[in-house]
Amino acid sequence: MFCIIALIIFSILGIFSATHRELAKEALDCVFRRVTLRPCNTGFREKIKSRILVRLLSRSTFLARLFNRHFELLSWIFFILMIASTFWTVKGGYNYYLYGSCNGLNQNGFCAFDPKGENNKVTEINATCGAVEKKEKNVTLKDVDLSSFSTKNIGSKNTVVLIGCYECDYTRKAYADIQKLVREQKTNYIFAHYPAKENTNYLSGVGYCVYKEYGERFWQFNDYLFTVDKVSIYGKDYMERILNNFEFDVNKINECLNSTETTSVVENQLKQLQKTHLYGTPTVFINGKAFVGPKPYRVYRNEIKKFIIF
Amino acid sequence: MLNYEKIKNDFPLLNKQAQKKPIVYFDSACMSLKPKQVIEAMNEYYFYFPACSGRSSHRLGELVTKKIKEARQIVANFINADEQEVIFTRNTTEAVNLLANSLDLKNEDLVLTTDKEHNSNLIPWQMLIKKKGIRHEIVKSKNDGTFDFEKYKELVKTSRLVSMVHTSNLDGTTIPAKEIIKTAHENGVLVFLDAAQSAPHIKIDVKDLDVDFLAFSGHKMLGPTGTGVFYGKYNLLEKFEPFMVGGDTVEYSTYTDHKMLKAPEKFEAGLQDYAGIIGLGEAVNYLEAIGFDNIREQELELNRYITEEISKFPKIKIIGPTNPALRSGIISFYIDDMDMHQVALMLDEMSSVMIRSGQHCVHSWFNDKKIKNSARVSLYFYNTMEEAEEFISGLNKIIKIL
CATH class of the missing domain: 3.90.1150.10 (Aspartate Aminotransferase, domain 1)
Incomplete structure (x- = not known):
């Protein structure tokens, strides 16, 4: 066991030091001998054990004695720990590649590859007095009616649902990747505005009306709202200017906005979104699977491509 | 002091x-350390007269021949032997192999050793068991590690050769060589002493010991690596067939025949380690001075x-x-x-x-x-x-x- 541990450790240290490179070669020879069922009688084990013992001895006789007496046991413990940590490291790397987090999909624990947790950050929404606890596993599209939301590429094999808000930084971060995904993978795409911040409530109605009145042109308008300066979309006056710029009929849109039908639809949309138990934006559903926070593009693509081992 | x-x-x-x-x-x-004097003597050869000994007649060749002769004389004096009884080898191991391959041991001849022999004085005899069918017996030490003379006296009677380590490299014990040799000779048995560990530490007098053959290494007695000495009584060496022959071992050769030189030359085939031999002579001088x-x-x-x-x-x-x-x-x-x-x-x-x-x-x-x-x-x-x-x-x- 000792030789294997030594080989791995000295191989890593050998990248930076010639002395350790030589030790790595000795360890490799030792491992090779063991693999070919020959005794490792090169003295390597004794050499390294002695060096460690001398260093321990200069600090504590007790520790040195403990190490000397239980060297084999300690070797096994370190071997098992090494195997376990290797497994978790590989799994962490795999998770990071697949889900953007070492700890798994939508998990917030520390990840060395994403130390600031950027891939899991969300704009928290105002808590509703729901009976369901705010947990990743509870976020679902089950029993949620999305028929009233803006949709394109109907009939595609895969479905992407983006629930986000126009003025939220993390939704804006994810938005470009989702557009790319929809464009490249030709997925069915449903966009739902969730007003995580109350001053953008009215944008849900505007979005609904533009989509209702102008259909596909809505998507250009939507792209613009996600790229324009956030402050601009807070004011209704400025919104009218935007609508004019897109050559939409402002009166028609206002009429639509003021209709009881729109009010009812928008209220229903909000209810439907709350039924997903989402706790922050952006929340992306790809074929029903929830991705909370702005994931790297590959994460969304992998879900479509189904590159998943465990 | x-x-x-x-x-x-x-x-x-x-x-x-x-x-x-x-x-x-x-x-x-x-391996002993080497004093500067030994290194300098060797360097002197390489720097100023790196020629052949006993072959070339030019002045450098003559100088090397003289230096090698001097070294042989120094080593001979060191063990109180005659000059022509000193054969230079690479080490003790080669000397034991020379003995094992040159002595006319026959089927059923018994070789007696101690139980603390270096592989150099064990493996050559084990090889002869396979090659010639000789026998090999061991005189086991007493419980305190000292030589069991009684056991030896029993076994030596039927032996042909006693080949023993003089001072053991295992525990440092020295066998009572003089008594062992005397008893062996009383039974008409030849004696070889492996003096690799004794020659650097105690005065060896081959005449006083009356030993038939003896060997030691230069590298354990301040000398250079790759140097050793095989001593043999001249009358016995004359009867030996060298086990390694070639350059500088013959007086002449024809396409079908040759005439061997006398000892020690006939045992020193090929070009020798002249620098090493000169260094060995210097090492002996240093030891004698100490x-x-x-x-x-x-x-x-x-x-x-x-x-x-x-x-x-x-x-x-x-x-x-x-x-x-x-x-x-x-x-x-x-x-x-x-x-x-x-x-x-x-x-x-x-x-x-x-x-x-x-x-x-x-x-x-x-x-x-x-x-x-x-x-x-x-x-x-x-x-x-x-x-x-x-x-x-x-x-x-x-x-x-x-």
């Missing part, structure tokens, strides 16, 4: 440090101290007699269930003390006793009491972690 200032000056390694500690060299039974009485006195004092201190550790077992006076400059010890390589490595790492660990090429003894290995301290005149104390201090720390 030894002049340590001069000795330290002669051996540059003694002034060196490793890991910020002065190097303590306690492995002279394997004096064997001084060497013995220093080794015994250090051995006595180390033995006394080691005996305080109940876990440590010394191989051989407890009396240090019977163990030359060697203290070989082991601890049950402990790999002694680790002890040696730790002493090196911790205190820059260099000792040997393992089975010291006496595997047969360790296998017989079922002892894994031992650590061996081997002293020489250039070692000091401060070094011995450093060793004991390091050992003391190691013992605490067992």
